[in-house]
Each structure stands twice: as structure tokens, then as C-alpha cells.
Amino acid sequence: MQDRSASLLLLLWLAVIISAGLLLDRPPAPVPASAPLSQFSAERALTYLNEFAQRPHPVGTPEHDRVRDYLVEQIKSFGLTPEIQRTTGVTPIYQVSGMVENIIARLKGTGSRPDAVMLAGHYDSVPAGPGAGDDGAGVAALLETMRALRAGPPPKNDIIFLLTDGEEEGMRRSRECWRLPVIRNQRRQFASHPASFRSRAAHRRLVLYLRDLQTHAE
Ligand SMILES: [Zn+2]
Numbered sequence: 001m002q003d004r005s006a007s008l009l010l011l012l013w014l015a016v017i018i019s020a021g022l023l024l025d026r027p028p029a030p031v032p033a034s035a036p037l038s039q040f041s042a043e044r045a046l047t048y049l050n051e052f053a054q055r056p057h058p059v060g061t062p063e064h065d066r067v068r069d070y071l072v073e074q075i076k077s078f079g080l081t082p083e084i085q086r087t088t089g090v091t092p093i094y095q096v097s098g099m100v101e102n103i104i105a106r107l108k109g110t111g112s113r114p115d116a117v118m119l120a121g122h123y124d125s126v127p128a129g130p131g132a133g134d135d136g137a138g139v140a141a142l143l144e145t146m147r148a149l150r151a152g153p154p155p156k157n158d159i160i161f162l163l164t165d166g167e168e169e170g171m172r173r174s175r176e177c178w179r180l181p182v183i184r185n186q187r188r189q190f191a192s193h194p195a196s197f198r199s200r201a202a203h204r205r206l207v208l209y210l211r212d213l214q215t216h217a218e
Pocket of ligand 1: 122134135167168
């Protein structure tokens with residue numbers, strides 16, 4: 001009887017630990033658009049998404065150009081200076097090539113160290129859908145992150161924002177961004193791989209990480 005009680009207690013204890021783990025791993029609740037400007041607001045991110053993820057915008061289409069121009073204008077409105085990298089991308093493994101239009105912006109840090117953080121997402125969509133999830137949600141989150149960081153105190157290190165193109169055709173074009181001088185010169189000084197904004201469950205951790213980063217900066 002004592003053995004059975006001990007087993008039940010152990011099971012109960014395990015259930016508590018698992019439930020606590022699941023609860024703690026949940027993404028933060030959406031922050032409303034009325035939140036202070038230096039905070040990331042999911043509601044504000046959604047307004048960007050509604051603007052650009054209306055129709056399919058694969059590379060080489062007029063809708064793609066509209067989305068590109070919209071993103072550039074938004075970045076400018078945050079007070080940053082976006083650059084567009086236009087070049088031909090080739091990936092021999094898929095035997096495809098095409099025009100690259102990666103968008104890049106840099107938020108200068110106050111520190112003197114050359115280390116930088118890069119946040120990246122891709123803004124092209126598949127031909128069959130408006131790309132709201134892949135990777136529109138990521139791009140919208142990236143825009144809102146950019147805006148919030150710009151509105152708050154400047155970060156210690158530079159933050160590079162990269163919106164890549166042509167990912168849906170095998171990433172042939174997004175790879176071209178590594179040729180950009182701003183990234184090529186920086187590449188050795190990244191602390192890790194770029195933080196990629198994708199709509200995957202695992203990237204909840206990135207959201208939590210960015211939230212913590214912001215909390216500590218305040
Ligand atoms: Zn994708």
C-alpha cells in the first residue's frame with residue numbers, strides 16, 4: 001500500500017512539473033497597439049501584415065514590387081535607411097537563377113565593439129497564397145521589432161535587419177545577401193547564426209528572448 005501511495009505521489013509530482021514546464025514555455029500574451037511605443041506590440045505587427053500579405057507576391061510579380069516598396073517605406077518611417085541589394089542569384093543545385101532584391105537596414109549601437117546581431121526573415125511568398133504565415137508573420141514581427149527598438153534607447157551593439165527575397169524558390173536569392181559589403185565585413189563578428197523570424201513553434205523562444213532583452217534594457 002505504501003508503495004502504491006509513493007507511486008501516486010511521484011506521478012502527481014511529474015504531472016505538476018510537466019504542466020509548469022508547458023505553462024512557462026507559452027508565448028507572451030499579445031500586447032495591444034495602445035502599449036508604449038518602445039514595446040513590441042503584436043497588434044501593431046498585425047497591421048503591417050494586413051497591409052502587405054494581401055495577395056500572392058512571388059518574385060518577379062507586380063505584387064512583389066508593391067510589397068518591397070511598402071517594406072522600404074515602413075523602414076524609412078522608423079528613421080532607418082534601408083538599402084536594396086539587386087543582383088543575380090544562382091543556385092546550381094536547383095539549376096535556377098533570378099534577380100535578388102534583399103532589403104537591409106542597420107540600427108547603430110552605442111558601443112565601440114564590432115559585434116552585431118542580425119534578425120532575418122523572407123518577404124517573398126509562394127505563388128499559391130499571400131504568405132501570411134510563411135514568412136509574412138515573421139516579417140511583420142521584424143518590422144515591429146525594428147520600430148520598437150528605434151523608439152527605445154539605442155542598443156549597445158549594432159542590429160542588422162535583413163529581409164531576404166526568393167526563399168520560396170530554394171533560397172537561391174536570399175543567399176546572395178552574404179555578398180553585401182555590410183554583411184560580408186560583419187560576418188565574422190556575429191555571435192551566432194542570424195535569428196530567423198519564421199512561423200514555427202520553436203521560434204516562440206526567440207519571441208521570449210527578445211521580450212527578455214527588452215525588459216532588461218528598460
Ligand atoms: Zn518560406
